[in-house]
Amino acid sequence: MAYDNRIIEQVQSLNDIVDVISSYIPLKRTGRSLKACCPFHQEKTPSFIVNPERQVFHCFGCGEGGDVLSFVMKYEQLTFPEALKLLADRAHFELPATSFQRSEKSNSGLLYQIYEVAQAFYHSNFMKLSIAEKARAYWKSRGFGEKEAIQFGIGFAQDDWRKLFEHLSQKGFHEEAMVRSGLIAKPSSQKTPYDLFRNRLMFPIRNAQGRVIAFGGRVLADEMPKYLNSPETDIFKKRREFYGLSVAKGTFIGQGSIRQIIIVEGYLDCLQLQVHGFLNTVATLGTALTEDHVRILKRYADEAILVYDGDRAGEQAAVRSLDVFLEEDMSAKAVGLPDALDPDDFLRSKGAEAFHEQLLEAQDIFDFKLNVLLGRFNKLDSSGLLKITGEFLDTLAKIKNQVLLDRYLKKLAGSLGVEERSLKIELEKLKAKKVTRSSNALEVSTRSAASSPILPYEKLILTCLLQNPSYLEKLLEALPTYEFENEQAREFFEILRRQISERAELFSSTHLMNELKDDRLKVFATELLVSELPEGEALEQVFQDCLAKIEQVLLDKELKEIKHRIQQAERDKDLPLVNQLLQDYQGLLEGSRRRKENLKK
Ligand SMILES: [Zn+2]
Incomplete structure (x- = not known):
């Protein structure tokens, strides 16, 4: 990780996750956790949980999860260094300069830098070059002056194939990064790279935090397309950004x-x-x-x-x-x-x-x-009426708020001159059709995800370990060679085991979360961290039950294996081996019975 973990943990400890999240969305206390309707997906009943003790959040609806930094990143759409800076500022904590310089080496950091340099370059072209006169004339013809050009950072891309490329090279950027930014094009490895924008008036597109993430270029000659946007990158997704x-x-x-x-x-x-x-x-x-x-x-x-x-x-x-x-x-x-x-x-x-x-x-x-539809179709003839109601039923089926739905149904019935009741019946028919369709889709998706589901007791045992790291010793003693069935559980357990043994009483879930590089594992961890388990003796009981369950599963596997070998030996008429295996079988059953009795005592 590019940051000093100590600094990250310091910033985290100064920003309580409950304070931070409740400054964005209202949280309701339930037991040891807090609940809300998830800000990352649409829902009516809250499945978004914040656990103050472990300083994590997790949504059981859409599967988002993480710590205070991941929440701010996701909610404010920030990069990691930006989120860190925001939370540091919030706590009046001064970040050491180095942790930021280092961060700029990251993937998106480099893209931001390229866009910043390109924006300054285009803007200076616009303001200073004599050949930019036509661009300035166009800008003026739209009713803007120099003040607005400066305010909005308007730029000019020259009618040349290499100007930006040369400028970025001089500034020390590598060709590979320039191509990744989309501002420099290189169609194949043999071709020489060239500027995407030529002879255009340049509008910098900024994200909500004011950083340049893309450009829109308007032609100054009679070329097509009239407007050209820079392509999507790690820092620019059209479907979620706005100009302005x-x-x-x-x-x-x-x-x-x-x-x-x-x-x-x-x-x-x-x-x-x-x-x-x-x-x-x-x-x-x-x-x-x-x-x-x-x-x-x-x-x-x-x-x-x-x-x-x-x-x-x-x-x-x-x-x-x-x-x-x-x-x-x-x-x-x-x-x-x-x-x-x-x-x-x-x-x-x-x-x-x-x-x-x-x-x-x-x-x-x-x-x-x-009004638009009433203007286009004639509600008095049946095909027009069907067209309008058809368009609207689809729309109405999406309304989740009943009050709003009633209001719109009334309005629609009124202006079309039809019975509200008939509209309702048609709407119910449509909804029923949609439900069957989506439940079919659900079946397919659960089936494909079921290739290696996490077993309930594996999940429980990991949760126990997180909430009480001293159980690790007991687990290793009882099941020294146990391998988790589920792949994520297996990966997570390896990291957890290392952290608990290396950090001993210094073990903290916050530190663990920072060590998890893989977002998949982070979300996996938050789900465990927000799960509420009983405390004290009851927790011990849960843990023992899990161990017993795993022992049972392992025993069943072994017995099955022996049975299989007995059948094989019988087919081979190898009687001594059959006898030996039968004894093993009995021995295993006996051992397990004794262990169970010991546990009861
Ligand atoms: Zn959610």
Whole structure:
């Protein structure tokens, strides 16, 4: 690991997991643990457990789990060093400079560096080069000035195949890392590498924390495509990033009781809105709105307003996103701008005041879709009616909130002039069909995962060991050569055994978690760590029962093996061997009986 474990443990110990997680989501105490509805998947009954004693969390619904650092990484979408820094700052703890420099050697650290250097390079081109005049002219024609160019870090990629490549080489980056960043292309090992972006106006795309993770480039000549995004990398996933979020994120708070976020489609739309004072604006990056997107927005805002170009394509995009909002249970409105204008054109021709009025007219996204469909199909003829109800039943089937569902059903029945009851019947039919389909899928997935399931007693015994490391000795004494059946259990036990014997009374589950490099094993460990076991004598009993169970299993295996050999010897008519084996068989049974009696005493 690239960090000093002592520092990591210090930062962890200064940040109680319950304090940190409850600053993001409400936790409810149940017994020795705390519970919540999982922030990483959609659920109604809480299966997300936080264990304060062991400082871990685990979700039994989606299988996420980890310590305070993994929680912050996952929730805030940070890299490890960023999460460490956030938690250190939170506890007013100053991290030694070295632990950060070292971290930048990591995979994503290097990518961040390349993007930072490339952004500075493109931006300086834009500001200084005389050949950037056409880029500056275009920027000006969109209504922006130098101040905005600096504020948003706008750049210019020259009409040349090697400029960025040469610049990055001078800065000491290796070709392999440049290619991994996606900014340099190299189609095959023989070809020479070249710049992805040429003759384009460059928009840096930042993550929520403000670091450059990608670029969007707009053509300056009549080339295609008009907009080009840098490819997905370890630090850039289109389906979960927005343009403008780092600016917008701080602005949702304090806007009255409902925090709103405006969603548009293009960088220029987003910039124009932010420049006109609508700082709470983000743009998707050339993809439809995804569930990941909505889940991220829900952290910052209560309600989304989709502002789409007033043309058919824009309208269609808004209609499609309705389902995503319903599924993620986030309130949303939509507004289509008049005269097929996009937000950029609208603002420049009509101004901020007029735009604000448009926002006030935004419709609940359900009504928006209903109006769009009523405009497209005739509800008075049966094929039109079937088309509209068909579209909506699929949508309604996704609503989990009963109150909302009733409201929408009433509204739909009213505007279509049909019985609410009939809609309900159709909806139930559809849901029933879906359940059969998904339970079939479940069967398949459990069957394939069942190749080597963890046995309940193996799980229990590992949990006992974690909660009471002194049991290791007893386990090794009773079952010195036992091999766990389940592969993860086997791997985990090896690490656990080493840690317990090496660290003796210094053993801690926090330290153990930090030693686990494999995310799979980390999650495996958190599930054990949040499991509640009885204490004292009752725990001892659980442990002994597990040992007994394993002994029984091993004995059964051995007996079966001997039986098999007896049959073989009988077929071979080897009587002395048969006798010998029968004695062994009796001996094993007798030994086990005696051990059981001893235990009872
Ligand atoms: Zn979950």
